[in-house]
Amino acid sequence: MQGIRSAIGRLVLAPGIAQTARRWAAPILFTMLALWLASGAAAIATDAGLPAPQEATPTPRPVRSARTDTENILVLGADPRPGDKIWRTDTIMIVAVDYQKDVPDGKPQVGIISVPRDLWVNIPGYGNGRINQADYIGEGRKPNGGGPALVSEILNNTLGIRTSRYVRIRQEGLVELVDALGGVTVTLDCPLNEITPNGRGGYNHFDLPAGENFLDGAAAKKFATFRYASNDLARASRQQQLIWAIRERALQIDAIPKIPQLWQALSKTFTTDMSLLDVIRFARLGSQLDADQVRGVVFSARALANTVMPGGAQVLVIRNRSVLMAEVDSLFAGKPIAEQGRQGSGRCPK
Template sequence: MTQETAVRSRRKTGGRGVRRTRSRGRRALKIFGLVVALLVLGGAGAGWWMYSHLNGNIDSVDLDQAIGDDRPEKVATGARNVLVIGSDSRAGANGDLDHGNVSGARSDTTMLVHIPEGRAKATAVSIPRDTLITRPDCKDGDGKTVPGQKRAMINGVLGVGGPACVVKTVEKLSGVRVDHFVQVDFAGFKGLVDALGGVTVKLDQPINGSKGGLQLDAGEHRLNGEDSLKFVRTRYGYGDGSDLGRIGLQQQFMMAMLSEIKKQDAFGNPARLYKLADAGTKSLTTDSELASLTSLADFAQSMKGVDPATMETIMLPVAYDKTDPNRVVAAEPQSTQLWEALRNDTAIPASAKKSPAKGGS
């Protein structure tokens, strides 16, 4: 088609073809969908190599195969639930970040993000790592059955059975269907923050970490990747030194990082976008439905209406365990009210946001 013919065609359609093309282009550039820009700038060969490289960064798990049919029903309204797992594995590059290369991994962060129908807002529910739960029978990464256990700590599930077991445990705990999961480890988290050029946080009280921990006065701070990692792992030296206090820092940082990603004009800068995508996909594990740049871009596009400034962050209501005061258990009836609201995609009642435990281990 000649340029003149193309112009006449666009005039006949009232510019609709142009709008559709621009819409597709914007979607392709969202988050990890940068293949179009790479093809234009670097040629088909280089663009395909970069696309393949980023795809190859992503590990995946088939949840249906790993968990089977014993799962809650999907929310009929079209809402989505995404489980975010922050792994504190000390193996390999992660060991270098945490002063030691040791085997095993725990989920330092377990957060269920609920996106209601309409995708205009979201609610993030953090589950304290010291929460005692009943871990169901699971299959590990090799397909071997891991027997269930009562009174297991939720942060130990990842090391025992892998991310699929964490998904199954959260589903059993909540009765909420997990549609997708994203697991990020230390190295990937640090790299993403550094690729952003840092993240700005504001503290209402100082952090006085000991033994090489983070030292920050109250006020605003721009954190690099290494300090951001210390920030989200801070426990002692902040507030009452509890795990529940650390959850507040993690939720605050998540909001700050999402705001930073949204603020930066990465989509108009293919080189910067590639850097972010490369950092974001390294050390990333997802369910098989999200395990490609195209799938990630489509999912990101579907959530473009979610504003980090309006995202609600709450903690699973917990109470101190009567046998071990250093552990917590889901508080009733608050936790049941919370999970019921997520299952039915309805507003969370104020009573479900109150946690009897104000401190923690």
């Protein structure tokens, strides 16, 4: 932890870091993405206090889709226990970056699709199973990136989305980063009362009131991972809000110029096929984004259904493929991630 805090306090690029192309830092499955989004404040601040320009009635634009119009990054979050030889991918996200270079006067936008860990899919070469098994199965076949490649193949077969890059993150780093940033703030419209099994036949509880809540690293991890009082879809919504909370906090402490130092200090928390130069490129893109240009989709109960398999496994299956694909294609018309995950447990005080 001391090393992380020291990294945040430094601005000088560490020697040799530009050559680090295959291992880098981020403590939560989407931290890197949240950090480069934080640089979007530059564009917002430039326009502060200026009168809004008069605009003509906009011409309707064609719908942009993560299936055809974007650069897609696969984000995998795992939380293996000490001594585990088999792991499951607890969080799967597709980050779709739409540069809109082919659209006159188009502005870049980013969309985040949360894929439920319990989604029942066909795993090529294995058979049917939860999608959260695929990363481990793929690594067993091809240790060098085989897991992300297999997950990407499944997502293409299931959702029609191809990913070109990946980030695999150990979720334990969330605590380290949020504490290093000094905590983050999330907002709830209703109280949140969550639980998770404690391994001793009982449950650990996590409760937050409605309103603004300041979270340290341990609380942020619970906010992003507990789901047994709600479901995987509700948890995915909270994860999307947490991305924006990290973005806001990174902006407050001016963390963006220190990405290279964070990269080095946290390099044991995840692997990727992206380079530091890729991250810098995304940071430049982030300077053009505001909250309305970063949207997310969490699939609905109209698209997916809970079911119990013959062996007793509780999984999510596709209820209506047409609805599912419509939700995929509505990504850039979806709710901004800053507004996701605010419903708490859905039990608002009267």
